[in-house]
Amino acid sequence: MITMWTDEKIHQFRKTLLNWYDQAGRKNLPWRQDQDPYHVWVSEIMLQQTQVNTVIPYYQRFMTLFPTVEALASAPEEQLLKAWEGLGYYSRVRNMQKAAQQLVTDGRVEWPQTMKELEKLKGIGPYTAAAIASIAFLEPVAAIDGNAFRVLARLFKIDADIRLPRTRQLFFEVGNQLIDPKRPGDFNQAIMDLGSSYMTAKNYDSEHSPVKAFNAAYQDGTEDFYPVKSKARPARLIHYFAVRITSPSGYLFEKRPKQGLLANFWTMPLYALTEFTEDPEADWQLAEMVTATEKRLKMDYGIQTTLKPLSEKAITHVYSHQKWQVIVLTGTLDTEVDVKRGQWQTLSEIAKKPQPKVQEKIWQHLRAHK
The missing domain is CATH 1.10.340.30 (Hypothetical protein; domain 2)
Structure with missing residues (x-):
């Protein structure tokens, strides 16, 4: 009252x-x-x-x-x-x-x-x-x-x-x-x-x-x-794998779909753990996910390369309803390759395109582990 x-x-x-x-x-x-x-x-x-x-x-x-x-x-x-x-x-x-x-x-x-x-x-x-x-x-x-x-x-x-x-x-x-x-x-x-x-x-x-x-x-x-505020429902944890691929033509980037989170932004390829397993709560091994990502790169982009984790430490990025844990995988191509989707971009080209905050965190992570 x-x-x-x-x-x-x-x-x-x-x-x-x-x-x-x-x-x-x-x-x-x-x-x-x-x-x-x-x-x-x-x-x-x-x-x-x-x-x-x-x-x-x-x-x-x-x-x-x-x-x-x-x-x-x-x-x-x-x-x-x-x-x-x-x-x-x-x-x-x-x-x-x-x-x-x-x-x-x-x-x-x-x-x-x-x-x-x-x-x-x-x-x-x-x-x-x-x-x-x-x-x-x-x-x-x-x-x-x-x-x-x-x-x-x-x-x-x-x-x-x-x-x-x-x-x-x-x-x-x-x-x-x-x-x-x-x-x-x-x-x-x-x-x-x-x-x-x-x-x-x-x-x-x-x-x-x-x-x-x-x-x-x-x-x-x-x-x-005051004020009285009940606790919010915790954000849902989602594991992601970001892939940094370089070639003589630059970095592999793609424009995200028109709908959904990060719509129309440019990012390196991103794979959610749920794309590799039906049970997101199940235990998983990083080595297995690296192999699975290599297979998807070949299928989705036409790129065959060996990937390795930049670090076992994940990048954390929190949205209002989701909490992302992102592990960065890296690979290098010595020759130019035409990709099925996405584009090769130089650093100056990608700097002109809109990138989400999680991509900026990926860049920071890469710079920190040179």
């Missing part, structure tokens, strides 16, 4: 929070220089799962390459993926382009101006829609992200599990009662800044927080208990 504040207390909270934001908020961030919905949108999508300092150079480069919604809508996908390279969660930028194409009608950009209408765009969920609507169009709707969950949970000692979908509506209703109707965008951004400074998940500093007088969890020393 949540006891909502009086109107007077809500008014005082808004005033205290916004005064602090006016004096100490991160208004120097490049996407906060105006209230352009395109700028807000791109920054919010980039900031999902990514730290602010990491996003800044990506955002600036992205805006140079795709300065308008029209430019984003018409960009070649390979250029788009290359610009996003390193940020991960590539479905975000693919969905952004689809949404941009939804926005462009007869050469003109038509922006929905409410949270409800913005949610109809591809890849825009409740949080992003609320952020755009409040910042760009001054709709008084609360943007509920990880920071807002944490701030509101501690202010009101909300013990609802934030991992449950129905909990978002509860926080949304609380946030909508608090939000300043005259400055909704600044209010939401102030909550973001508060959650990333004085009210972080760990090492928080509530003693110096501008809103400590309103923080119920701080008042009774229970901040560590």
Whole structure:
């Protein structure tokens, strides 16, 4: 049961929070220089799962390459993926382009101006829609992200599990009662800044927080208990074998299929353990997998060579639902060979193509074991 504040207390909270934001908020961030919905949108999508300092150079480069919604809508996908390279969660930028194409009608950009209408765009969920609507169009709707969950949970000692979908509506209703109707965008951004400074998940500093007088969890020393979040289901472990083959023509690379994980990215050949055994839980020997990979290389690419493990230590790469353990196998061809699929690429050629984070880790592993 949540006891909502009086109107007077809500008014005082808004005033205290916004005064602090006016004096100490991160208004120097490049996407906060105006209230352009395109700028807000791109920054919010980039900031999902990514730290602010990491996003800044990506955002600036992205805006140079795709300065308008029209430019984003018409960009070649390979250029788009290359610009996003390193940020991960590539479905975000693919969905952004689809949404941009939804926005462009007869050469003109038509922006929905409410949270409800913005949610109809591809890849825009409740949080992003609320952020755009409040910042760009001054709709008084609360943007509920990880920071807002944490701030509101501690202010009101909300013990609802934030991992449950129905909990978002509860926080949304609380946030909508608090939000300043005259400055909704600044209010939401102030909550973001508060959650990333004085009210972080760990090492928080509530003693110096501008809103400590309103923080119920701080008042009774229970901040560590909020927000309540049940444990996530562990990511599924998948073993992979990456194959680095060199020839006088360069490295063997291929473009991934149009669907599925790593769609349309360029990687060295990758084989999952499940391609060699029906039981992914069964014990397996590395020597057996090397032999199996050699056979598949001959069948799939027309390449016959002897492979050897670069190291028995696997590269670890974690997605939201999968945990990859990748062992790198290497082989060398002394003569040029026409391959059935894939392409021979020089280092300068492959550097221009979009590569996923796991491929960058493979490169790092190779450099470390020269």
